[in-house]
Amino acid sequence: MDHVLCGLAANTALPRAFVDRLIAVADADVAWRLADRADLGHAQAVALFARVPECGVQLAYGGRLTAADVDPVARPDVALALLDEGGGSPHWASLLAADPDPARREKLAACPGLPADVVEILAADPEVCVVAELALWTTSEVIGGLARHPHADVRRSAAANDATPPDVLAALVTGRGLPPVLRCVVCEQEATPFVHDRQCARPGCVLPSGASCDGSHESAVHDIRQAALQNPATPAEAAAGFADHPSMLLRWALAARPDLPAAAYRKLAADPAPGVRADVAANPAIDDALMSALAADRDPDVRRGLAHNPRVPLDVLARLAESVRIGATLLPRIAAATPAEVLRLVRSPIPAVRMLLARRRDLPPQVRDRLADDPDAKVVRSVASHPGLTEARLRAMLDRHGVQVLAGVAVNPDASPELLEHLTRHDPPVPKALREIARHPNASPGALLACLKGSQARPIAAGRAELPPAVVVELLDDADPRVVEEAAANPSLPRAVIEDLIPRG
Template sequence: MNHVLRGLAANTALPFELVDRLVSVADADIADSLADRADLSREQAVALATGFAESAVLLAYEGLLSAADVDPVVWPQAALALLDEGTDAPEWARLLAADPQVERREKLAACPGLPPDVREMLSADPDVCVVAELALWTTADMAARLARHPHAEVRRAVAANEATPPDVLAMLVTGEGLLPAERCLVCDREQTPFVHDPECARLDCDLWPGASCAGSHESTLLETAALALQNPATPTEAVVRFAEHPSTLLRGRLAARRDLPPEVRARLADDPEPDVRAVLAENPGTEDALIRMLATDSGYDVQRRLAHNPRVPLDVLSRLAGTVKIGPDLLPRIAAASPAEVKELSRSSNPAVRMLLAERRDLPAEIRDALAADPDAKVVKSIAPHPGLSEAQLRSMVERHGVRVISKVATNPDASPALLEDLTRHVPPVPKAFREIAQHSNATGPALLACLADRRARPLAAGHPALPPPVIVELLADDDCRVAEAAAANPSLPPAVMWELVPEPDSA
């Protein structure tokens, strides 16, 4: 792979004429980079697609190839991409529905707006994977028909399709009015009874870990129920029975539903498996009384998931903040806090609560400034990236808390060029800060030169437009191919060097 030319292909400052030249000398890797360019002309896109069918797919998805540019016989994958994007070309769909390659028919089956006759063809496809893919995306009427398909894999796909009618989903869950499936992917391929080894070493095996069949297609039926439970169109009355099911997977999927009767949620709150209780704890439909009960649940991940519930009361969240490792996340309940609640949280005696509030990036100036002056480093670390902080405030953070906050100060969008330079000179150095500075829009040449000394920051700094052009040119020969590619993609690379790097078509 020529990493320099690959980088040049992504360079936004590359002259139009050099894009032309690169198209004519490209290999597959360079073509991939060129296909991502937003400024390709139609002629360049067609020329690139002519040489590289894989690029034709990317160009079709990017809207750089239209139906007028694509011959479905020559570029079937590009035609499929356009159909997937909603292009109205029924004749293409009919052609591809008869394609000898299963993968193409399977891709077609997932495309929206297929003509009725094409859906009929795909529903009768000899490969069950094609029919299952159709079942996953098709219309309500076709999904209702495919729910009675003799193959369990097709029914499994119907259960995941949100267009499937509720009564059909209920039938799949309960089995009432439905003949048993005759086959599944496991008994299609293996002598039953069979349980797929999770450590299976066969390179040609695509059965999922634990897939099993003893004649009743057990693992596929379990997956069907799990997908139906996850499907919001499945009626509540059809799923409540799973509160007592022996499968932790199914009880967990049930616990995630927002439409459960209170008595079912109460049963799940007493589930013996903490995984199930944790899912219920994060469910926005869980009642206040159960939330308060789950707040005392020491089972694995229950309290942490509860903290992410958008309806958790602030007093409960405040208690959790002191005992649960939540991390630097903006919690939904904190994000939704009212102005009065924000003020209350900012005055909490618990620094963990103030830290959670400091993750917001829309705080009133007086609260932002108070948190910037907080004596606790965790709070300051969270507020440091907040826009609107002055240089004096950012420098004060570094003076008071040093290495604990430097990398976060370096992410602040208002960090000045002088401050960023000073952060690169801090003793001891903070490697993560170098990586942040190397991406900062205010980084200067001296700051970026310092970043080049850090192995992980070096590729980032090599692509920064503020890096001095002579240094960019030197980095084109760097031993690290990522650095060389980033330097070639740097828009500050001198145009004369770009012309020297791209070979003439005849000499390529």
């Protein structure tokens, strides 16, 4: 890979004539970056496609090619990409439906807006993978017939398709009203009864782990039910009966549904599997009493799921705050807190609760400033990047808490160039802070030069237009290829240097 040419291909300041020169010498790596240029014209895209046909799919998905630019016989992959984007020529679908490669017909089956005659051809395809792909994506009337298909893979795809009618989904999940499944992936390959070893070491084996068939295609039927239970279009009354099913996976498929009766949620909240309980805990459809009970669950994932529930009561959330690791995430319930609730939260005696509030970036000034003056470093670190904080307050935060809040201050959009330079002089350097400074829009050339001393921040700083051009040119010879590529993509790279770097085709 030529990292200089790859960087130049992404350089937003590259003149059009230089883009043309790069196209003339592009390999696959350079073409991949050129194809992503926002200013790539249609004629340039066609020339790039001619130079590196492998980039055609990327160009098609990027809207850079038209049907007139593509021969569907020579480049069926690009034709399929255009059809997948809703473009392409109408006759291409019929042509590709007869393609001898099943993988291409399978790709075609996932394309939107296929003509009715093509859908019928694909629905009768001899390859199950093609029919299953059609069943997964089609919105046509054939979906009812596909749900009755003798192969389990096709029915499973129909069960996962939210365009499948509710009554058909109910039949798929219960098995009532449908003919029995006749074939599955297990009995097609193995003599039954057969149970696939979960630790199977057979070379080339593609059977799902634990798949089994005794003639009733039990694991395949289970997979159909699981897909249907996860489908939001499946009627709740058909799904609710599985809340105490022996299969943990089927119970788990229900846990996030928003439409079950309260009794089903109570069963799932007492499930022996923590994953089931965690998904129920995160479900906004459960009531306050159930949330309060789940707050006492011994499993941390359950309590974490409850903390992320957008309807969790604030008093319950306060109980969770000290025992659940949330990370830097703004919880939905905190984001939705009313002004009155915000005032309650900022006055909480629990630092972890104030820290959760401090992650909001739309707080009233008086609340924001109170959090910035908080005695707890974790609270201050969480609010440090909040816009509107004055430089005096940011410096006071640094004086009180030092390295604990330094990276947060470095992210603050109002941090001045002088403050950012001050942060780069911390000894020892703080790698996370240097990374943030390197991408900060207010970073001065001096701050960026300091960031070049950090291995993680160096590639980021190398791409900043504020760097002196002479420094950018020096970075083209850096030992780190990431730095070289970013320097070549730097808009400050002198035109004369660029001209020397691009070979003439």
